[in-house]
Amino acid sequence: MLSAEQVFEGYAFAVEQTKWVDHLGQEFERDVVRHNGAVAIVPITEDLEHVYLVRQFRPTIGDWLLEIPAGLRDIAGENEIDTAHRELMEEVGYSAKTMDYLMTLRTAVGFSDEQISIFLALGLEAGSREADGIEEESMTVECVRLSDIPMMIETKQLVDAKTIAGLSVALHRLNA
Structure with missing residues (x-):
C-alpha cells in the first residue's frame, strides 16, 4: 500500500481511499471499508x-x-x-x-476487511x-x-x- 486516507468514520466502520502498486509496478486506487x-x-x-x-x-x-x-x-x-x-x-x-x-468468515473481501x-x-x-x-x-x-x-x-x-x-x-x- 502506498497510502490510505480516511474519508468517512461511522459507528461500525470507516472508509479509506487507498493507493496500491501491483506486482508489475502499476498504481491503482481502491475504496476500502474498515470494519470493527x-x-x-x-x-x-x-x-x-x-x-x-x-x-x-x-x-x-x-x-x-x-x-x-x-x-x-x-x-x-x-x-x-x-x-x-x-x-x-x-x-x-x-x-x-x-x-x-x-x-x-470474511464477508466481502472485494471492498471490506469485515x-x-x-x-x-x-x-x-x-x-x-x-x-x-x-x-x-x-x-x-x-x-x-x-x-x-x-x-x-x-x-x-x-x-x-x-x-x-x-x-x-x-x-x-x-x-x-
Whole structure:
C-alpha cells in the first residue's frame, strides 16, 4: 500500500481511499471499508434438533431476513466469546454453558476487511431477553428444526451468508 486516507468514520466502520502498486509496478486506487468486526452464534436446543434464529429488518435491502443471532464487536476490550454471550442474551434471551468456535468468515473481501467469528452455543438456559436498540426490539425469535435447514437454503428462506455458513458448519460438526 502506498497510502490510505480516511474519508468517512461511522459507528461500525470507516472508509479509506487507498493507493496500491501491483506486482508489475502499476498504481491503482481502491475504496476500502474498515470494519470493527462482529460475532454470530448458532444456538442449538438441548435436544440437538432445533436452532434459534432471529427475523429482523435489514434497511440495506429493505426486507426482513431470518438469520443466526449476531452483533458488532462494539465494546472496547470485550473479547469475542464475551461478545457472543452478550449478543445471544440480547437477541434470543438465552445464555449458553458452552460457546465453541466454529469459523471466521470474511464477508466481502472485494471492498471490506469485515470478519465475523461464528460460535456454536450449547447448553442453553433461558434468561431475560435484553434487546439493545431498535433493530433488536423489533426482531422476533424463531425455533427452527435443524432438519429443515437444507430445504430453507434451497428455497431461499435463508439467504444471509453468515447464516448459511454458520449453520452448515454447525450441522457438519453435530453430525460428525
